[in-house]
Amino acid sequence: xxxxxxxxxxxxxxxxxxxxxxxxxxxxxxxxxxxxxxxxxxxxxxxxxxxxxxxxxxxxxxxxxxxxxxxxxxxxxxxxxxxxxxxxxxxxxxxxxxxxxxxxxxxxxxxxxxxxxxxxxxxxxxxxxxxxxxxxxxxxxxxxxxxxxxxxxxxxxxxxxxxxxxxxxxxxxxxxxxxxxxxxxxxxxxxxxxxxxxxxxxxxxxxxxxxxxxxxxxxxxxxxxxxxxxxxxxxxxxxxxxxxxxxxxxxxxxxxxxxxxxxxxxxxxxxxxxxxxxxxxxxxxxxxxxxxxxxxxxxxxxxxxxxxxxxxxxxxxxxxxxxxxxxxxxxxxxxxxxxxxxxxxxxxxxxxxxxxxxxxxxxxxxxxxxxxxxxxxxxxxxxxxxxxxxxxxxxxxxxxxxxxxxxxxxxxxxxxxxxxxxxxxxxxxxxxxxxxxxxxxxxxxxxx
Ligand code: EPU
Numbered sequence: 001x002x003x004x005x006x007x008x009x010x011x012x013x014x015x016x017x018x019x020x021x022x023x024x025x026x027x028x029x030x031x032x033x034x035x036x037x038x039x040x041x042x043x044x045x046x047x048x049x050x051x052x053x054x055x056x057x058x059x060x061x062x063x064x065x066x067x068x069x070x071x072x073x074x075x076x077x078x079x080x081x082x083x084x085x086x087x088x089x090x091x092x093x094x095x096x097x098x099x100x101x102x103x104x105x106x107x108x109x110x111x112x113x114x115x116x117x118x119x120x121x122x123x124x125x126x127x128x129x130x131x132x133x134x135x136x137x138x139x140x141x142x143x144x145x146x147x148x149x150x151x152x153x154x155x156x157x158x159x160x161x162x163x164x165x166x167x168x169x170x171x172x173x174x175x176x177x178x179x180x181x182x183x184x185x186x187x188x189x190x191x192x193x194x195x196x197x198x199x200x201x202x203x204x205x206x207x208x209x210x211x212x213x214x215x216x217x218x219x220x221x222x223x224x225x226x227x228x229x230x231x232x233x234x235x236x237x238x239x240x241x242x243x244x245x246x247x248x249x250x251x252x253x254x255x256x257x258x259x260x261x262x263x264x265x266x267x268x269x270x271x272x273x274x275x276x277x278x279x280x281x282x283x284x285x286x287x288x289x290x291x292x293x294x295x296x297x298x299x300x301x302x303x304x305x306x307x308x309x310x311x312x313x314x315x316x317x318x319x320x321x322x323x324x325x326x327x328x329x330x331x332x333x334x335x336x337x338x339x340x341x342x343x344x345x346x347x348x349x350x351x352x353x354x355x356x357x358x359x360x361x362x363x364x365x366x367x368x369x370x371x372x373x374x375x376x377x378x379x380x381x382x383x384x385x386x387x388x389x390x391x392x393x394x395x396x397x398x399x400x401x402x403x404x405x406x407x408x409x410x411x412x413x414x415x416x417x418x419x420x421x422x423x424x425x426x427x428x429x430x431x432x433x434x435x436x437x438x439x440x441x442x443x444x445x446x447x448x
Pocket of ligand 1 (some may be wrong): 023129134170174175322416
């Protein structure tokens with residue numbers, strides 16, 4: 001199994017291009033099921049989840065090809081078989097990648113039938129899909145659960161627009177909004193989604209669907225209005241830049257007292273993160289991209305030697321994103337004072353707490369809150385990656401720690417960051433990917 005070997009203490013300097021967003025690309029790939037014309041997506045990162053979804057779409061009759069340079073690869077998708085036999089997303093693929101659930105709405109809207117294995121829980125929590133199903137049922141789909149599969153059937157005359165409240169216990173749902181919005185584009189009449197997710201990835205998906213001929217307004221606000229159309233056409237769409245990757249690299253600059261310029265940075269989609277970084281004493285100099293575009297800006301990140309502590313709570317967009325919580329925690333372990341972190345989206349998303357503690361971090365968890373008492377230094381140690389963002393937090397800690405950090409199971413990290421070690425190494429980090437078989441036994445991970 002691959003591991004990262006990091007010698008901490010190197011200051012990161014240089015520039016880096018932010019790659020396309022995984023979480024925008026995944027539902028956008030599923031939207032290719034809404035048309036039998038070719039769909040081209042640009043800037044699709046080369047990640048394990050993207051590959052799994054391409055394979056799944058292939059099984060669903062939508063043939064894909066992904067090629068091109070790192071971070072700027074092009075995904076070409078073309079739905080050629082829309083039969084019910086080709087409308088089953090099997091457990092074997094769904095269990096490796098939860099975003100497979102995003103095939104449900106497009107298939108039931110276009111084909112009148114979809115069968116998708118029910119995703120299970122994962123390292124960050126239970127992750128139910130009740131809101132997805134409630135939304136599709138409100139459009140008239142008949143939903144049944146059989147043998148672990150969700151089956152959705154549209155009435156003979158197709159789905160019908162409706163007013164749907166999509167709020168849940170923890171706020172809105174990102175992929176649930178994507179599913180219902182996609183389905184509503186082909187439903188008869190008007191759909192109103194209240195408490196829709198406002199995440200930039202949903203806005204990017206709406207922009208793509210509008211280019212395909214969908215009639216959508218209100219994207220970026222909690223009230224989405226969709227007028228159904230008979231058909232959608234093919235599209236050529238550039239996926240937005242990854243705000244979570246950008247935030248992770250900003251914190252890599254901060255934790256190493258570095259000086260990094262991020263090109264293609266979606267700073268306008270990161271205002272909550274920006275506000276906290278400024279409060280920590282991190283400097284951000286923003287130069288808008290072409291045509292004053294703040295979703296493709298250049299941002300120079302420099303950091304004060306001493307970071308200030310902050311308090312934050314993860315929330316749906318435009319609040320602070322849960323996907324940057326672990327990386328912030330890692331960085332705040334070295335701040336001068338006490339920080340308070342509360343997780344409101346996935347209250348169990350704290351697997352990194354125990355691993356950071358192994359590196360000398362002083363953390364006290366109570367329920368969904370962690371108090372971070374800043375320490376003078378972290379010390380390298382063998383640690384275990386658990387979920388994608390927790391792993392990114394451990395990498396940041398390793399970059400700043402004294403001595404060697406070994407991060408086991410980096411396949412978690414590979415699900416969301418393309419060539420992370422190469423890109424950090426280009427900025428001056430001492431980081432290598434090695435096979436754990438080549439490490440001494442005392443440095444590899446423990447039990448499952
Ligand atoms: N929820 C429900 N019922 C549902 C759906 C969600 O109760 O039917 C709850 C969840 O349990 C959670 C909250 O609502 O407490 C928000 O979950 P959401 O549905 O918004 O999450 P998601 O759409 O499954 C996406 C990202 C996650 C990111 C979350 C929150 C993708 C592929 N995944 O998941 O990204 O953390 O939104 O912003 O877009 C990651 O990239 O590391 C990652 C986990």
